[in-house]
Amino acid sequence: MTQLSPDLAIIGSGSGNSLVTPFWDDRHVVIAEQGVFGGTCLNVGCIPTKMFVRPALLARSPEEAARLNVTQRTEGVDWPAMRDRIFGRIDPISAGGRDYRLGLEHVELIEQRVRLTGPRSFVADDGTQVEAERLVIAAGSRAVLPDIPGIDLPQVHTSDTIMRVERQPQRVLVVGGGFIACEFAGIFSGLGSEVVQINRSQRLMRSLDEEVSAAFTEEASRHWDVRLGRVLAGVRSGTAGRVIADIAVRDADASTVARETLEVDAVLVAMGRRPNSDLVDAAAAHLDLHDDGRIMVDEFQRVLSGGSPVPGLFALGDISSAAQLKHVANHEARVVAHNLEHPDDLVASRADAIPLAVFTHPELATVGWTETQAVEAIGAEHVTTKTQRYGDTAYGWAMEDGNSIFKVVADRRDGRVLGAHVMGPEASNLVQPIITAMSFGIDAHTFARGQYWIHPALMEVAENALLGLDVPNSRDPGAI
Numbered sequence: 001m002t003q004l005s006p007d008l009a010i011i012g013s014g015s016g017n018s019l020v021t022p023f024w025d026d027r028h029v030v031i032a033e034q035g036v037f038g039g040t041c042l043n044v045g046c047i048p049t050k051m052f053v054r055p056a057l058l059a060r061s062p063e064e065a066a067r068l069n070v071t072q073r074t075e076g077v078d079w080p081a082m083r084d085r086i087f088g089r090i091d092p093i094s095a096g097g098r099d100y101r102l103g104l105e106h107v108e109l110i111e112q113r114v115r116l117t118g119p120r121s122f123v124a125d126d127g128t129q130v131e132a133e134r135l136v137i138a139a140g141s142r143a144v145l146p147d148i149p150g151i152d153l154p155q156v157h158t159s160d161t162i163m164r165v166e167r168q169p170q171r172v173l174v175v176g177g178g179f180i181a182c183e184f185a186g187i188f189s190g191l192g193s194e195v196v197q198i199n200r201s202q203r204l205m206r207s208l209d210e211e212v213s214a215a216f217t218e219e220a221s222r223h224w225d226v227r228l229g230r231v232l233a234g235v236r237s238g239t240a241g242r243v244i245a246d247i248a249v250r251d252a253d254a255s256t257v258a259r260e261t262l263e264v265d266a267v268l269v270a271m272g273r274r275p276n277s278d279l280v281d282a283a284a285a286h287l288d289l290h291d292d293g294r295i296m297v298d299e300f301q302r303v304l305s306g307g308s309p310v311p312g313l314f315a316l317g318d319i320s321s322a323a324q325l326k327h328v329a330n331h332e333a334r335v336v337a338h339n340l341e342h343p344d345d346l347v348a349s350r351a352d353a354i355p356l357a358v359f360t361h362p363e364l365a366t367v368g369w370t371e372t373q374a375v376e377a378i379g380a381e382h383v384t385t386k387t388q389r390y391g392d393t394a395y396g397w398a399m400e401d402g403n404s405i406f407k408v409v410a411d412r413r414d415g416r417v418l419g420a421h422v423m424g425p426e427a428s429n430l431v432q433p434i435i436t437a438m439s440f441g442i443d444a445h446t447f448a449r450g451q452y453w454i455h456p457a458l459m460e461v462a463e464n465a466l467l468g469l470d471v472p473n474s475r476d477p478g479a480i
């Protein structure tokens with residue numbers, strides 16, 4: 001039986017792969033990966049989804065063009081060509097990354113599932129045993145599937161499989177109201193599929209600021225068929241390769257008040273992702289776990305056992321983070337890389353001003369506290385908000401924009417920016433200055449008036465939102 005004693009072992013080749021810095025060049029590293037090299041973001045997550053989002057947006061352009069007196073028509077969508085182009089670009093990157101690692105003399109790749117046998121040791125399915133000096137668990141998360149009849153039918157997909165289907169579904173049922181459900185509803189409706197989205201609660205993207213979540217639910221309902229207060233009860237075979245979804249209609253008390261059926265080509269289940277702590281057997285190694293299965297870490301990303309950090313053991317990314325986001329996993333990987341190399345000079349990962357964007361239609365972006373969270377934290381009397389409509393700025397006129405909004409939340413006492421919540425074109429880019437203000441502690445008025453904003457760029461929507469807050473004027477003489 002093979003036994004390995006590397007200086008560093010990493011479980012998971014997603015964000016974990018970036019830990020192999022030049023520091024390890026003359027040391028022995030083992031990477032364990034049970035799936036496709038490169039992890040979720042590259043193979044089945046952020047990157048391919050956004051490569052579908054872009055053409056879906058383009059296919060929608062006649063909608064905006066019509067508002068601006070231009071007649072356009074989307075003649076068609078070549079799904080197989082689009083799919084092959086996207087994965088023709090991604091798959092070689094994954095293969096190239098794997099080949100590169102395999103070619104390094106000091107790195108060994110174990111391409112199997114591994115399970116922890118102790119705090120820094122694990123065993124692979126073929127019996128290979130690894131006892132590492134330092135170990136990083138970066139094993140990610142996976143889609144949750146409901147335990148209902150028909151869930152194993154080939155027409156029922158998660159985000160792992162839906163992007164590779166042979167034919168674009170004419171009619172697709174999207175189950176869930178979160179990130180993945182809203183992004184794919186946007187993609188398929190943009191590409192011309194008939195989309196029905198069902199959601200258990202009464203609002204889509206419920207984790208966002210209430211005003212934005214409500215506005216998005218209304219907007220989404222104008223673009224595809226959104227049915228609220230519904231859950232998927234089962235799936236069965238239908239006609240001509242289709243499936244019939246059995247849907248329970250729920251009232252406010254979660255009692256089923258009616259049943260509906262829907263025949264569709266494909267069902268996409270997007271009901272959240274659970275951390276893979278069970279797959280690595282974290283409990284068997286006595287690691288502390290949150291109720292949702294995440295491995296507990298301290299601010300230095302050190303894994304906790306019995307409330308104390310385990311020497312030489314770190315975790316990062318979806319397996320330990322509350323935010324299941326790639327930029328968070330990447331940041332944590334940089335923190336872990338530093339802490340592995342400098343055990344006497346640990347750095348903490350940044351827990352504030354974590355932004356996110358949902359690339360649905362319309363696009364959504366957010367950072368910091370929602371209005372409700374701000375009110376709970378500092379009291380309603382100290383909270384000031386401004387919801388700026390894109391349509392009330394110069395570029396918004398050019399776009400004839402109707403419903404896009406940019407909301408900022410601040411502390412009225414000192415102008416501290418507490419959050420921003422955006423729905424509309426370029427939301428993911430427009431929110432970035434607010435992330436800057438929050439990250440560097442620049443108050444709203446100084447930030448709005450202490451720099452030039454290009455006129456009449458769409459970014460003026462952020463400037464105007466900041467200027468609409470009831471905050472003290474800056475004492476900075478340059479901020480006029």
Ligand SMILES: Cc1cc2nc3c(=O)[nH]c(=O)nc-3n(C[C@H](O)[C@H](O)[C@H](O)COP(=O)(O)OP(=O)(O)OC[C@H]3O[C@@H](n4cnc5c(N)ncnc54)[C@H](O)[C@@H]3O)c2cc1C
Nearest residue numbers: 012014015034035039040045046114140317318324325326
């Ligand atoms: C459809 C989709 C779209 C997304 N879009 C975005 C986006 O636009 N922006 C964004 O910020 N985030 C997005 N995310 C989230 C983002 O992809 C994840 O937060 C990120 O990839 C997590 O990285 P990670 O390194 O923690 O895990 P992963 O990249 O998942 O890597 C973990 C690896 O560990 C392996 N593994 C697990 N268990 C074992 C085991 N026992 N033995 C061996 N190997 C194991 C897995 O096979 C996997 O390859 C998206 C996710 C999905 C699913």
Ligand SMILES: NC(=O)c1ccc[n+]([C@@H]2O[C@H](COP(=O)([O-])OP(=O)(O)OC[C@H]3O[C@@H](n4cnc5c(N)ncnc54)[C@H](O)[C@@H]3O)[C@@H](O)[C@H]2O)c1
Nearest residue numbers: 176177178179180181200270271272273324325357358359
């Ligand atoms: N653009 C991005 O940054 C991006 C894109 C995709 C995914 N992600 C990450 O991936 C994670 C997973 O995405 P997701 O959309 O699967 O999860 P999610 O948590 O965003 O949404 C899950 C949805 O499923 C519903 N749900 C959960 N349990 C249910 C049940 N028993 N019955 C009915 N409905 C139920 C929830 O109400 C919610 O609407 C996200 O949290 C996000 O961090 C990020």
